[in-house]
Amino acid sequence: MxxxxxxxxxxxxxxxxxxxxxxxxxxxxxxxxxxxxxxxxxxxxxxxxxxxxxxxxxxxxxxxxxxxxxxxxxxxxxxxxxxxxxxxxxxxxxxxxxYPSAFPSVKVDRGAIKFVLSGANIMCPGLTSPGADLPEAPGLPEGEIVAIYAEGKEHALAIGKLIMSTEDIKSKNKGIGIELFHYLGDGLWNFHAD
Structure with missing residues (x-):
């Protein structure tokens, strides 16, 4: 693993x-x-x-x-x-x-911010602890692409894919919940096409 x-x-x-x-x-x-x-x-x-x-x-x-x-x-x-x-x-x-309201989203707690901004996948406890927020039941399915927000922050700081449904994240509360694809400050964020 x-x-x-x-x-x-x-x-x-x-x-x-x-x-x-x-x-x-x-x-x-x-x-x-x-x-x-x-x-x-x-x-x-x-x-x-x-x-x-x-x-x-x-x-x-x-x-x-x-x-x-x-x-x-x-x-x-x-x-x-x-x-x-x-x-x-x-x-x-x-x-x-x-277009922030156009994409499904989740929120991590403050403690997860530094890990997300360093490119780490998001662990379930960072999505279920106080300050974090997951959609209400029935939630989002496994494989869904989600915008990742953080406690106390206005804009999304990353985008990733749910490794398990949000209901499973809540019930299991361990392991990786989101596979990270792109985050603030990475090469894609800083890439200029011109």
Whole structure:
């Protein structure tokens, strides 16, 4: 278990400490592919449907940057809108900050902030202790992409994927609850496409 966590943490830190040198190709996306991406993003986050044309305007040019470790960045107006790791589209934190109510969210306690900002996965006790907040029953299912907020903070500090449902996190209260993908201050946050 510790070896697996170490390997994942290593992968995560490598993945988002990339620079422009880690970008292999940069291409413009055809409008038909762009429509498909918008549909896929809306199917993952159905609440985005009313704002998807604000997020990716119809006349804008979306670019695809293929990077190290099979990470793909989708950029519009020199801003990373979302990235793809394998098959999932994951919004960037800058997009979550613009549209905070459009994404499911959880809140960690103050004690978890320094660990989250160093790229660590989020343990269940950081999601169940006083100051933390999980959605009420039925909650969120395992595998859901969530914005991660912190006690006393206004903006999301990370985005990740639930390793177990929020109901299981509450009942088990041990182990990893959220696999972290992207956090404030990582390479993706500091990446400039221009």
């Amino acid at each position: 510790i070896v697996a966590l170490t390997i994942w943490f290593y992968f995560l830190t490598i993945s988002f400490r990339f620079t422009k040198e880690d970008v292999h190709t940069r291409t413009n996306i055809k409008s038909s592919v762009q429509r498909g991406l918008k549909s896929k993003f809306v199917s993952q986050f159905d609440v985005l449907e009313p704002i998807i044309d604000d997020l990716i305007p119809k006349k804008s040019q979306v670019e695809l940057l293929k990077c190290e470790d099979k990470i793909q960045l989708y950029i519009s107006d020199d801003e990373v809108i979302f990235f793809q790791q394998f098959d999932e589209l994951i919004p960037s934190l800058k997009i979550i900050h613009k």
